[in-house]
Amino acid sequence: MPPHPLITTLGWEINALVASSPNFHQVERVHFTSPNAKVGVIIPKVERDGIPLIIAGWNRHPRWPKSLFHIDWLRKNGDQNPTVRNVHNWADFKISMDEFIKKLRATPAYASPDEHERLYGKDGDCPAAWTEWLAQGAIPDELLFHGSNDFLKYLPDEAKVQTLMCYMGIGDTFTPFHKDLCASSGQNLMCFSEHSGSAFWFMTKSSAAPRVAAYFHQLGQEVDLETHVVTIEELAKAPFDVYIAEQQLGDLVLVPPRSCHQVVNKGGITIKTSWSRMSLNGLQTALWHELPIYHRVCRQEIYKVKSNIFHALQHFTRLAQDSPEPSDSNSRPTSTENLKRLVCLFDDILAAEVSISRDSMPHVAQPDTPHTDNLHCDFCGADIFQSFFECDSCLPTSSSDGSTGILPFGDGLVLCPSCYVEGRTCQCGEMQPVQCRPFSDLLEIRDRAIRAIQRIDNDYIEAHGYLSERPL
Numbered sequence: 001m002p003p004h005p006l007i008t009t010l011g012w013e014i015n016a017l018v019a020s021s022p023n024f025h026q027v028e029r030v031h032f033t034s035p036n037a038k039v040g041v042i043i044p045k046v047e048r049d050g051i052p053l054i055i056a057g058w059n060r061h062p063r064w065p066k067s068l069f070h071i072d073w074l075r076k077n078g079d080q081n082p083t084v085r086n087v088h089n090w091a092d093f094k095i096s097m098d099e100f101i102k103k104l105r106a107t108p109a110y111a112s113p114d115e116h117e118r119l120y121g122k123d124g125d126c127p128a129a130w131t132e133w134l135a136q137g138a139i140p141d142e143l144l145f146h147g148s149n150d151f152l153k154y155l156p157d158e159a160k161v162q163t164l165m166c167y168m169g170i171g172d173t174f175t176p177f178h179k180d181l182c183a184s185s186g187q188n189l190m191c192f193s194e195h196s197g198s199a200f201w202f203m204t205k206s207s208a209a210p211r212v213a214a215y216f217h218q219l220g221q222e223v224d225l226e227t228h229v230v231t232i233e234e235l236a237k238a239p240f241d242v243y244i245a246e247q248q249l250g251d252l253v254l255v256p257p258r259s260c261h262q263v264v265n266k267g268g269i270t271i272k273t274s275w276s277r278m279s280l281n282g283l284q285t286a287l288w289h290e291l292p293i294y295h296r297v298c299r300q301e302i303y304k305v306k307s308n309i310f311h312a313l314q315h316f317t318r319l320a321q322d323s324p325e326p327s328d329s330n331s332r333p334t335s336t337e338n339l340k341r342l343v344c345l346f347d348d349i350l351a352a353e354v355s356i357s358r359d360s361m362p363h364v365a366q367p368d369t370p371h372t373d374n375l376h377c378d379f380c381g382a383d384i385f386q387s388f389f390e391c392d393s394c395l396p397t398s399s400s401d402g403s404t405g406i407l408p409f410g411d412g413l414v415l416c417p418s419c420y421v422e423g424r425t426c427q428c429g430e431m432q433p434v435q436c437r438p439f440s441d442l443l444e445i446r447d448r449a450i451r452a453i454q455r456i457d458n459d460y461i462e463a464h465g466y467l468s469e470r471p472l
Helices: 016-020 041-051 071-077 097-106 128-134 206-218 232-236 280-297 305-322 333-355 415-421 439-456
Strands: 024-026 028-031 053-056 081-086 091-094 121-124 164-170 174-178 184-195 197-203 242-247 252-255 261-268 270-277 387-390 413-415 430-434
Touching: 016 242, 071 097, 071 206, 097 164, 128 261, 128 270, 184 197, 197 270, 252 333, 252 430, 280 333, 305 333, 305 439, 333 439, 387 415, 413 415
Parallel strands: 024 242, 028 053
Antiparallel strands: 053 252, 081 091, 081 121, 121 164, 164 270, 174 261, 184 252, 184 270, 197 242, 197 261, 387 413, 387 430
């Protein structure tokens, strides 16, 4: 990748930056002890309004692990060979932790035109001890990965994704303008700061995502490819509001779904840990808005959105089946309302996956046996939930089974239906349609959810029939 324009935080000051353009606004900050920081207030506000927010002061919490969140602890107990990026040429490579820290401390806080190396450790593995501390309750469970407000926890163990990551860098290192994956909600906690190190965040409202994409196209860029470091001047000319914050030690930045943002470190070494949550609103937004974009730009989705909806549907079906029947309509549990929304989303998925010839198609998994969610399109990277096209001929011979030369279904060259109907195919052009599991299994699971809802809401069946009992 060619060298990128130099970006430097020299002279940056939060109040002056915000005052420099009428579309710049300072991110609201609340202390973690404030009544306004209660998660019952914070999460709906951030996700409904789509405006970022900072919960500050966690380094003053009585359970803040100062010795654990320290560069010396990380030197001894963290990943001893982290992957780092040289932000000048975007080359990624492995380096020993000792050497990485030495290089960081030898690097000036501000970049200069004649330098050739400035290292940033990004998307690194988070130490297990940090994960354990986060789970101990200082930060509310509703804000945590796999917490009470994270639908990603409903994926089966073999399909779960790791969203908890660690970042370490010196001033003038950065993460380019981007959105968090699949309309997930982002959390980023600054754990350590040396010599007043901080990080400047530039963020947009969730609703601005289409305008950001259009503006990036005017710049000849694609925001979903995460390849452009936007300048202050470009942001000042942007046709949308930009929310700016200077993240300091103990600040937890809450990033709304689809908020486009860029992070630029300033001053001394900083260490941050971040994670994503997936809300039900996020799953809906991802299915309807983000996945079509990923298909267009050929970006792997990672978070298995359709599968997540499928497994969440089964989880909330079991809850509804086990719930006592309510005495009146006002006492229906929230989980039942979640299930109703999941059924609607799953119906959209089924409509996209159904085929009139489904009964004659081969299946990866046999009836009533679980399917492992591990397939993706070999062209655009989309996760395969149910239907795909496959060729077992246009592959190196080493890819086939050594004894028979026959590939199991799903092990060949795989294309999603969207790519296939757009004209993409294999070299021989003889791909066959395959489904992951019998379609009737999906209809039964969907109708089981309908019956579970009907136990609690007798009127619901009037608007939703049983699909397994009539031809599609």
